[in-house]
Amino acid sequence: MTRTEPDHSDERTADGDRSITLGLAQLEIEDGDLDGNVDRAVDAVASAAARGADLVALPELFTVGYFAFDLYARSAEPLEGETMTKIRTAASDHDVAVLAGSFVEDLAATESVETPADEGYANTTALFSADGDLELVYRKHHLFGYDSAETELLVPGERIDTANVCGVEIGVSTCYDLRFPELYRILVDHGAELVLVPSAWPYPRIEHWETLSRARAIENQCFIATINGAGTFDDATLLGRSTVYDPWGTVLASSGDEPTLVLTTIDIDDVGDVRNRFPALRDRRL
Incomplete structure (x- = not known):
């Protein structure tokens, strides 16, 4: 496992520097163990903050487990529900921004954010600032139909937004x-410099996980941070390998398949530097 620890002693102090420390919480996720999974997530937020993270990200469906399809409806909550309240509180208590992986959202019960449907459930991610403010809501657009009940149980998202958190435009x-x-x-056209990708990616598709993530970084000349879970379920084992890629597609930090916290400091100004040095995005023909 490769892990990069933040070294704040080398950070530049000149105007314009936008270095931030990312914490990718590769959590042990147990099918249906909602209380235990959420407790581990809250602990991970506290641990990442204590180790210098400015932003900590959690995996996809860290609450109930991606493969617990029969529990989706029973575990569904609104954005204002108990689980997101715990994550929001952890963010403000520890003064760290948090990407709350994703959870099963009860769309009909959510009140605070425009929803794409009057009923049904969504695979929903929420981004909170270090003050605990809700900055961004993303509902998974492409629902997985291969050996999965996701397309039958959930409603796809419609909105694609970015938000400025920690001085970084995040998608x-x-x-x-x-x-x-x-x-x-679309995210890049909205100004995204860093895209966070909470996931529940299983074996054996390691090459797909690594190649697709690196390609998204290279072709969009932005940072990509993939946050996978850890754990074995009835028919699948998550492959972990949470990774941060820079705008050249270079791996800055990564993990194996065990539960861990990946920490690394990135300089967001590298996005502009790479785009200026190799202006491929300017050569797009739409």
């Missing part, structure tokens, strides 16, 4: 979305 996609490059072009 979000979820797991299977990695296979659809047009989504990332």
Whole structure:
């Protein structure tokens, strides 16, 4: 496992520096263990903050487990529900921004954010600032139909937004979305410099996980951070390998398949530097 620890002693102090430390919480996720999974997530937020993280990200469906399809409806909550309240509180208590992986959202019960449907459930990610403010909501656009009940149980998202958190323009996609490059072009057109990708990616598709993530970084000349879970379920084992890629597609930090916290400091100004040195995005023909 390669892990990069933050070294704040080398950070530049000149105006314009936008170095931030990312914490990717590769959590042990147990099918249906909602209380235990959420407790581990809250602990991971505290641990990442204590070790210098400015932003900590959690995996896809860290609450109930991606493969617990029969529990989706029973575990569904609104954005204002108990689980997101715990994550929001952890963010403000520890003064760290948090990407709350994803959870099963009860769309009909959510009140605070425009929803794409009056009823049904969504695979929903929420981004909170270090003050605990809700900055961004993303509902998974591309629902996985291969050996999965996701397409039958959930409603796809419609909105694609970015938010400025920690001085960085952040976009979000979820797991299977990695296979659809047009989504990332939209995020880049919205100004995204860092895209966070909470996931529940299983064995054996290691090459797909690594190749697609690196390609999204290279073609969009932005940072990509993939946050996978850890754990074995009835028919699948998550492959972990949570990774941060820079705008050249170089791996800055990564993990194996065991539960861990990946920490690395990135300089967001590298996005502009790479785009100026190799202006491929300017050569697009739409």
